[in-house]
Amino acid sequence: MARQVSPALRPHRVTAADVARKAGVSRSAVSRAFTEGAYLDKDKRAHILQVAAELGYRPNALAAGLQGRGRSNLVAIMTGDLVNHYDGEILARMIRQLTAIGKWSFVLSAGGEMPEADVTGVLGFPLDAMILRGGSVPDDVVAHCAKLKIPLIVSGRILEGPGIDSVCCDNARGAAMAVQGLIAKGRRRIAYLGGQADLTSDRERRKGFLDAVRAAGLEPAAQVDGDYSFEGGFAAARALLSSHPEIDGLFCANDAMALGAQAVATGELGRSVPENLSIIGFDDIAMARWPMIALSTIRNDMDMTVTQIMRLLTARLKDPEAPSQTIRTAPEFIARGTH
Amino acid sequence: MARQVSPALRPHRVTAADVARKAGVSRSAVSRAFTEGAYLDKDKRAHILQVAAELGYRPNALAAGLQGRGRSNLVAIMTGDLVNHYDGEILARMIRQLTAIGKWSFVLSAGGEMPEADVTGVLGFPLDAMILRGGSVPDDVVAHCAKLKIPLIVSGRILEGPGIDSVCCDNARGAAMAVQGLIAKGRRRIAYLGGQADLTSDRERRKGFLDAVRAAGLEPAAQVDGDYSFEGGFAAARALLSSHPEIDGLFCANDAMALGAQAVATGELGRSVPENLSIIGFDDIAMARWPMIALSTIRNDMDMTVTQIMRLLTARLKDPEAPSQTIRTAPEFIARGTH
């Protein structure tokens, strides 16, 4: 009985050589048994696969990925805080789609900041691509990916550069839709409740808001910054509506903040929605259509976004040198009960 | 000028040999430069690291993980549908904690069923561990992991077996707390709105509910099954409250269903909560504490759960042969406005 040298630090994963020995074939044959379309006797393959199943063997994906040929099938997804419902819902869809085409997803999630060590660490893997979802991403990610020639797919903002593709909602048009929705309901003193002002999505929505308001011959009643969270919207709306009680229409840069604003307005401040205050959000998260919520909002279609991400990804993998693409998805006004 | 044979199928990632050549040292030295505590001249290391930075080199994690020594630092997380807010929030916390201790997270997310191909596929990687979060998981996962000696950490249900550790809320006690909370408010005709009846968590909560009701000298007014979703709770509560209008207290197996029940009760059915109907949920998702929601619920503490998962994981990695552990986390009654 052989004495084990290293006491099961890793319990000796079954290897192709083990299968070959037990099946009485060469190691090459075992490898071929798992390779579609390789020359191998039909009965022999069946025998090998059976022995492999008995031993619980499966090819080590690390060793396979080490091969220069072909791709590693590894993808990294950097996303924001998943307490944000939009990010959570879209992440689930992305993972499912990626798994469906045989890619494995490393997920990195940041509550606020993403340590550089994490970013550079995951780049230690020969990734097929990296997907950036959401706004705040350290700039060095872009530089690192460029240096390593790792394709970058960005969603939720537009990023320029070789090997970088972007898909993003037409934020300005969405914001304009919201403004028009408010005006159609007779609102004239309209305010903007923004997200982090340093994010592209916020800048675009803000600009779309301002342009649309002025195009209607009005002036914005106020602008204030939140942080894309329920709590941030709650606090910002309290300050805003207290100092500007004349406001009768509020466009919020995302749904979470819109719900926070509604909560503080109808609760603490005694306003009623939509009787004397209209609120419109952005994104159309699942909650927004709950009857008790019934939030009027601008749909930032998740299925369309994920579809486009996958399209860009496969195209980029097919031709890494292709010119960058930027896709703008169309927003849609969803009228419910808060405006 | 050298002609490239394969036209950038993978753009020749910079390798340790490249760095060694340019820095005028051996390849071993390069490897040692990136290894903490290895014997290497201080200046030499600095020089190597600088050259590496210029070339954009970083050690290939695949090749490193292939080494028998040490661990692969790969962890797979199988989770349910992330539209479920509890799953989403806890996933974000897990990923952050895992990243903090140097583990990379493969995430597999299922909306309902998880294809067996995905499960066996990810097991092609020499995982340090696999984390099952949530209820419905194909049984073969357990068999596969056992065969490959991959540690299994289960959260949200209890699973028995060698190398399997579990952490789960004390569901029965939580359900009993809810019942007592309802009774303390004078409710006597109390019903149970369950999740999928085949899930451990639902069975335990149901049993805790029944035992507590009977211990109080009452009989349950009704029991009905939902599916842990808002929509499922909505539909189930509509049927339940229509056929049993006498019900004055409702314990729901999770928060999402409780919100669905509240929506249909206060909307369509004209009930008022908590005046003539008390509702208590389970989990305490972030939304539950929003002022407009103010859901009374049983907290299934996420931070505590994740802490325990990490504790079990590190313990298991330290000693793979240690006996299985099962941790029950303590529920807590959070009284808000719906009961």
Add this chain to the structure above:
DNA sequence: AAAAACTATGCACACGTGTTCATATAGGCG
């Protein structure tokens, strides 16, 4: 001064796979 301990460094091996290459066998066709 001798011995011992520590530091520094290159060579060679191991990790587990996919695949090329050479070789061997079988089958179709003149």
Add this chain to the structure above:
DNA sequence: CGCCTATATGAACACGTGTGCATAGTTTTT
């Protein structure tokens, strides 16, 4: 039979890394 093609198979290599081993140089201890 002789030629060509299609199929089958094992040996050998490449992927990129970490580290054991042997050796040499340097400092500390006896």
